[in-house]
Amino acid sequence: xxxxxxxxxxxxxxxxxxxxxxxxxxxxxxxxxxxxxxxxxxxxxxxxxxxxxxxxxxxxxxxxxxxxxxxxxxxxxxxxxxxxxxxxxxxxxxxxxxxxxxxxxxxxxxxxxxxxxxxxxxxxxxxxxxxxxxxxx
Amino acid sequence: xxxxxxxxxxxxxxxxxxxxxxxxxxxxxxxxxxxxxxxxxxxxxxxxxxxxxxxxxxxxxxxxxxxxxxxxxxxxxxxxxxxxxxxxxxxxxxxxxxxxxxxxxxxxxxxxxxxxxxxxxxxxxxxxxxxxxxxxxxxxxxxxxxxxxxxxxxxxxxxxxxxxxxxxxxxxxxxxxxxxxxxxxxxxxxxxxxxxxxxxxxxxxxxxxxxxxxxxxxxxxxxxxxxxxxxxxxxxxxxxxxxxxxxxxxxxxxxxxxxxxxxxxxxxxxxxxxxxxxxxxxxxxxxxxxxxxxxxxxxxxxxxxxxxxxxxxxxxxxxxxxxxxxxxxxxxxxxxxxxxxxxxxxxxxxxxxxxx
Numbered sequence: 001x002x003x004x005x006x007x008x009x010x011x012x013x014x015x016x017x018x019x020x021x022x023x024x025x026x027x028x029x030x031x032x033x034x035x036x037x038x039x040x041x042x043x044x045x046x047x048x049x050x051x052x053x054x055x056x057x058x059x060x061x062x063x064x065x066x067x068x069x070x071x072x073x074x075x076x077x078x079x080x081x082x083x084x085x086x087x088x089x090x091x092x093x094x095x096x097x098x099x100x101x102x103x104x105x106x107x108x109x110x111x112x113x114x115x116x117x118x119x120x121x122x123x124x125x126x127x128x129x130x131x132x133x134x135x136x137x
Numbered sequence: 138x139x140x141x142x143x144x145x146x147x148x149x150x151x152x153x154x155x156x157x158x159x160x161x162x163x164x165x166x167x168x169x170x171x172x173x174x175x176x177x178x179x180x181x182x183x184x185x186x187x188x189x190x191x192x193x194x195x196x197x198x199x200x201x202x203x204x205x206x207x208x209x210x211x212x213x214x215x216x217x218x219x220x221x222x223x224x225x226x227x228x229x230x231x232x233x234x235x236x237x238x239x240x241x242x243x244x245x246x247x248x249x250x251x252x253x254x255x256x257x258x259x260x261x262x263x264x265x266x267x268x269x270x271x272x273x274x275x276x277x278x279x280x281x282x283x284x285x286x287x288x289x290x291x292x293x294x295x296x297x298x299x300x301x302x303x304x305x306x307x308x309x310x311x312x313x314x315x316x317x318x319x320x321x322x323x324x325x326x327x328x329x330x331x332x333x334x335x336x337x338x339x340x341x342x343x344x345x346x347x348x349x350x351x352x353x354x355x356x357x358x359x360x361x362x363x364x365x366x367x368x369x370x371x372x373x374x375x376x377x378x379x380x381x382x383x384x385x386x387x388x389x390x391x392x393x394x395x396x397x398x399x400x401x402x403x404x405x406x407x408x409x410x411x412x413x414x415x416x417x418x419x420x421x422x423x424x425x426x427x428x429x430x431x432x433x434x435x436x437x438x439x440x441x442x443x444x445x446x447x448x449x450x451x452x453x454x455x456x457x458x459x460x461x462x463x464x465x466x467x468x469x470x471x472x473x474x475x476x477x478x479x480x481x482x483x484x485x486x487x488x489x490x491x492x493x
Contacts, residue, residue, distance in 0.1 A: 025474065040474040048481035055485035064492035 003060050006071065009121045010057045013078055016114035018050035024103050039104075042084060046111060049077050072125060078118035082111040189387065190246055190363075194394040194429040195373040195461075196436070201428045202375070203241045204230075205363035227303060227342055231327075231335040231376050234369040235278050238288045238339060241363040241426055248424045249392040253413045253443055274298030278337070288364070289340040296327035299338065306340070326379060335376075339366060367428055373399070375457035377407065387453075389446040394422065394429065397461035398440050405466075407455060413443035 025043050028035050052074045059067035085108040192203040230236075274295030280288065289306075293299045300320045327338075341364070373393060389409075393399065404411060416438050423430065433439055446453075 029471075029474075035470040037470045037473050040470040041477070044474040044477040048477035051478065051481040051485060055481075055489060059489060059492060062493070064489065066488065066492045070488055070492075 020110040021046040075118040079115045189389040192392045196432045200370040202366045230339040231330040232337040236366040236368040239365040241365040275302040291338045296324045373459040377453040387450040393442045400464040401466045403459040409444045
């Protein structure tokens with residue numbers, strides 16, 4: 001299996017997840033002491049996903065066991081993140097934090113791009129991995 | 138061709154029907170009725186309260202409360218009667234100690250609002266008063282005229298006597314005497330306050346009138362000029378249960394100034410949301426009332442917390458009683474931010490070691 005396209009896409013996912021979420025976290029905690037618990041949890045999950053994606057790159061590069069299964073699980077988490085942001089926006093959780101709404105839309109957009117890349121990665125991996133047995137290696 | 142035209146017209150009729158059904162339903166989502174605070178309307182016409190704004194400064198058992206409200210009567214005839222051209226309201230503020238009352242300014246709200254923006258987060262008339270004799274359960278502590286307000290501070294032992302006093306007060310002030318039955322629900326609320334030690338009541342009278350636009354009577358929003366109350370309190374206090382007297386939705390915005398950080402659990406449990414919290418320099422609030430400045434005379438830095446409530450007034454079943462000091466909930470957002478990051482590092486290390 002050619003791992004390079006998967007690693008390349010994972011690298012892009014790390015970039016789209018990590019840079020905006022770190023910028024958002026820095027702004028969030030510098031503005032006020034009181035930060036929405038739900039929003040800080042979501043930004044934390046986004047940074048955690050970027051760390052997972054970085055670990056996947058290392059594991060795929062070194063051809064570790066369970067690296068493909070691990071990568072596949074991470075892709076699904078990446079897809080779930082923008083869905084969480086969209087749900088929060090629809091439910092109006094941040095109506096009080098009107099000054100943060102621009103940042104929220106940025107996070108939703110960048111995580112949405114990352115989710116699209118993860119979807120492509122799942123398709124690429126699905127083509128590469130003919131059957132589920134391949135995931136075990 | 139005829140068939141196609143018939144189909145298109147049928148389709149358009151369906152869309153029109155759907156629009157007729159859906160649009161009012163959609164618009165009704167944005168229509169809300171507001172009402173709030175301890176206002177007894179005479180006659181009992183429902184009052185909508187657009188905003189309730191307050192600045193609360195608390196330090197070492199002393200509280201300064203600057204309070205203003207924006208009221209609008211709701212155009213709703215009561216039991217088929219015609220709408221009155223003017224009607225009155227008696228505002229009630231229950232307290233545990235004798236308050237000192239003074240006139241305040243709107244500019245204090247602008248000063249604090251500007252401060253929150255600088256840090257860039259997120260986010261009448263008056264009816265004349267002539268006081269009558271004192272009832273057994275009601276004692277007049279003092280009366281004071283402040284601009285258009287005539288404030289009466291009462292010490293009350295019995296809620297029934299307070300209601301009787303209010304009926305007499307309305308009569309003596311040439312206000313229409315409220316219906317006895319409509320006041321029954323207030324007796325229970327006042328009794329609860331008296332039982333909990335809130336035996337001092339600051340009374341104020343307001344008057345509403347309407348104008349006609351296109352032949353329809355429109356009651357204008359009426360902003361009650363801010364008043365300052367200074368009283369002793371072991372904790373940060375803001376009366377909310379008295380708001381349960383009204384129906385509909387309400388919006389409350391409180392600017393709280395304190396020496397120490399507030400415990401968020403006391404705020405969140407009542408449905409309030411903290412929208413701003415920061416330690417500011419005492420110099421930044423020098424434009425505020427001198428009673429507020431005096432409260433923090435030996436302090437260089439204070440906490441400014443802005444909390445908001447949006448929701449049904451009937452859900453306000455408890456008063457806001459906030460304590461200051463350390464609480465784990467103050468750091469909850471940091472903890473929730475760090476947990477997934479630490480977990481991801483640990484899981485990544487474990488998976489890498491297992492897979493190697």
